[in-house]
Each structure stands twice: as structure tokens, then as C-alpha cells.
Amino acid sequence: MSVRIFSGGQRIESIPADDRGLAYGDGIFETMRAHGGELPWWDAHWQRLAHGAQRLGFPAPRQALVREQAQAMLEGGDGVLKLLVTRGSGARGYAPGVATPPTWVLSLHSLPPAPAQGLCLRWCQTRLSLQPALAGLKHCNRLEQVLARAEWNGSTGNPDPADEGLMRSTEGDVVCATAANLFVLQEGRWTTPPVDRCGVAGVCRGWLLAHADVREKRLSVTDVETAQAVFLCNAVRGILPVARLGAARTWPAHPLVAELQARLADAHPGFGRH
Template sequence: MTYAGYIGRECVGEISVANRGLNYGDGLFETMRVHRGALPLWPRHLARLRDGVKRLGIALPDPVFIEARIEETIAGTEAGVLKLLLTRGDGGRGYAPPVDAQPVWTLALHPLPSMPAALRLHLCETRLAIQPALAGIKHCNRLEQVLARAEVERAGCEEGMMRDTEGRPACATSANLLVYRDGRWLTPPVERCGVAGVLRGWLLEQGLAEVADLTANDVECADALALCNAVRGILPVSMLGARAWAAHPAITDLQARLAMAYPMFSNPAVAA
């Protein structure tokens, strides 16, 4: 792993124990696919990051400076995963955010791991809290996903489907949910909980998917099920509990359309 940390424009070797991201999860992050020394989805990640800092009231360091450090970090990398973590900065004890905190941010470059071409999905008991103030952005409070992911590991599956506290299908632990029914790809809304995935956003803009309130029965009776995120691309689900799905041409078609726009997804068997 290649790592670098910054306070504003200053490169620092260590993150302080007073960092609010460490103490309270007071921050945001983006996990991005590196392809041939570039981040093809960076504009979409930056747009979501801007939304996040606006909502949380965190200062955003100069994007031009961030982009320059990203270019240095990923130069010569054929394939990988870059994580950008941005916190409010250091502060004293207590929840109240300091007004003069300088944002602290880090870049970490990881290898691109392999993953099965189809996923077995575990139905997680851990639920996502409904919180519109945080819904959509990729904030650092991820204990729900941590608990859900532990369930997935115990079940021996590759991913898990999460529901909100009212029982509606919401997402996977680290991906958006895609349900194919009656010739349409449907994905749950993210205004109450969940993350507005950048790849999900692309699919919606292209008219390849549409937002719909989904029920457990919609998932159970789906003609096909898939997950998507900005590192994995689109991956089919082969099993959820006792329900199994065979390979479906609608998934192959969706993968092909994505690969035409972003060639890095021409091989879908990779994951975050």
C-alpha cells in the first residue's frame, strides 16, 4: 500500500489522535478505481465529495492540489484502488465541531483484488438506520456496514443485502442493488439511507436503470439480481438465501454498455 497524509497543503507523516475522523467518524471518503494511471470516474467522485463537505460543513482543500497529489500517487499504476479520506481535522473532546479546524486528508493506493464473476448474497440482519441528513453521501460512520460484513463472512458469502429499519431492501454492504423485473432495471432510492453510488448515478443518467421503492417480494421474484459500485462495475448475484438465479442476458448487456463507456470494466470479475 502507498500512503500519504496532508493537513491542507502540508504533507504530514502521522495523523493526530485528536483527529475527529478517528474520534467521531467526522469525515468522508471516496474509493476509486485506478485504470492505466488515471481515475476515469473522478469527476463523479469529486461531485459526491463536494456534496458531502457541504452537508457536513467541512472545508474542502483545493481540488487542483488534490488532483495533483492523486496523479503523483497513481502514476504508472495499471490497475488499483485509491482511497481518499477527508476529515474535519483535529479538535478537542466533545462533539461540537471546532470552527477553525484544518481539514486532514489522506490518499492510500491498494492493489485491485480478484473476485468471483457471480456473488452469493447473504440477507443481513443488521439494518440501515433511516437518516436523511446523512443519506447519499459517503461519510465515515460505517459501523452498520462493519456489522453486516461480519455477518457475510460468517455465512461464507461474497456480499450481503441490507434492509432499512422498516424492512425495505436498501443496498449491499458496499454496493448498490439492481433488480431486473419486467424488462427494467430498478434500484432503491437513497434519500433516506444508503450511498448514492457514482456508478449507480451513471446508470440512472443513461436511462439504463430507474429508482423504485422495492419490497422483499420484488427482490425474491426478480428475473435477475446484480450489484454495482465504482470499483467492481456490475456483478451478477447467483444466490440470495434459498433463491438462485441463472446467468441472464440482461446483465451481460448492462456490463457491455458499461464497458463501452469505461473499458476498465470489461473484466467484471474484480471487487473492492
């Protein structure tokens, strides 16, 4: 993994111990799929990051500098580029205090392997809290997702070989997977949960809302388990068909999922089929 750390416009060696992202999760991040040294969805990622910084009340770093450093790290290759931005250093206590230069970190990672077949999902016991002030943001407090993911990674002794888990809100509606947005096919039309109370407004989700016949609607467990087809999506892995959900339901490959995958490959070369 290659890493570069900055304070404002100055490159630094390490994240300061008094950084508010480290102390309180006071920051936001983007995870981008690079292809051939380029970031095809850069504009969408930057728009979401800038919106998140504005919502949290701290400045984003200078876009041109971040883009320049990102492309220098990529060196014409493929990979996963993570950009993390925090409020920067601050005194002890929750109050943000005086404005300080944001800390930002670029890290380059290998692409995850593509699944050989449809995903196997499970229901997570950990629920998502309702917090409209943070809804939609990809903020740095991901403890709910960490706890949900730990339910089947071996740390809790659960042998379930699931690929991902579906999360509900504290009110019981289905919101998302731990690291992806959720889409279900109902009566021939795609539906995805809104992210107005919790959840992340994913970049791939945004592309689908703009380029496919998709509606936003709160989903129940029954809505998901009785759907004609289900897929997950995120900006790194694209569209991921779902083959099984616990012991309740299995789905064969669906042509409408394949059609969306083909359209996505046309829009983002990183998701092309090789």
C-alpha cells in the same frame, strides 16, 4: 499499501490524535478505480466528495492538489485509490468548533480479484437506520456495514460462504448490499432503491441512472426474491451479476446484465474485458 497524509495543503507524517474523523467519524471518503494511471470517474467522485463536505459543513481540500498527488501515487498503473477527508483537528466534544484545515489521506491498494461466477448473497440481520441528513453521503461512520459484514466473515462463527449481504432499513425495505448498490429487473425494467433516507449514492449507480432505463422505487424482500435478474454495482468492481440469494432463489446469467456490463466497459476502461 502506499499512503500520503495532509493537513490542508501541508503533508504530514501521521493523523493527529485529536482528528475528528478518528474521534467521531466526522468525515467522508471516496474509493476510486484507477486504470493506466488515470481516474476515469474522477469528476463524479469529486462532485460527491465536495457535496458531502458541504453537507457536513467543512471545506474540501484543494482539488488540483489532490489530483496531482493522486496521479503521482498511481505512477501510470492500475489500482484502487482511496481518498478520505475529515474535518481536521478539534477539541474534545461533539461541537465542531472553529474552522481548521481538513485532514486528507490518499492510499493506494491492489485491485480486488474479479469473481469467477455470479455472486452468492445472503440477508443481513443488521438494519440500516433512517437518517435523511446523512442519506446518500459516503461518510466515515460505517459501523452498520461493519456489523453486517461480520455476520458471515467467521468472527461470529457463521460458516455461510456468501460473497455479499443485502441490507434492509429499520422499516424493512431493501436498500443495498454492505458495499454496493442493488439493481433488480422487474417486468423488463431495472429498478434500484432510492437513497433518500439511508444508503450511499454510489458513483456507478449514478452512471447507470444516467445511461440506462432505471427507475428508483422502494423494494420489498419479495420484490428482490421474485426479480427476473439481480446485480450489484460499485465504482471499484463495476457490475456484478448475482447468481444466488440464500436458499430462496437462484438466477442464471441474464443477457440484459451482460449488455450493461459491455456498456460500462465502453464508458470506463478499467472495466474492460481482458
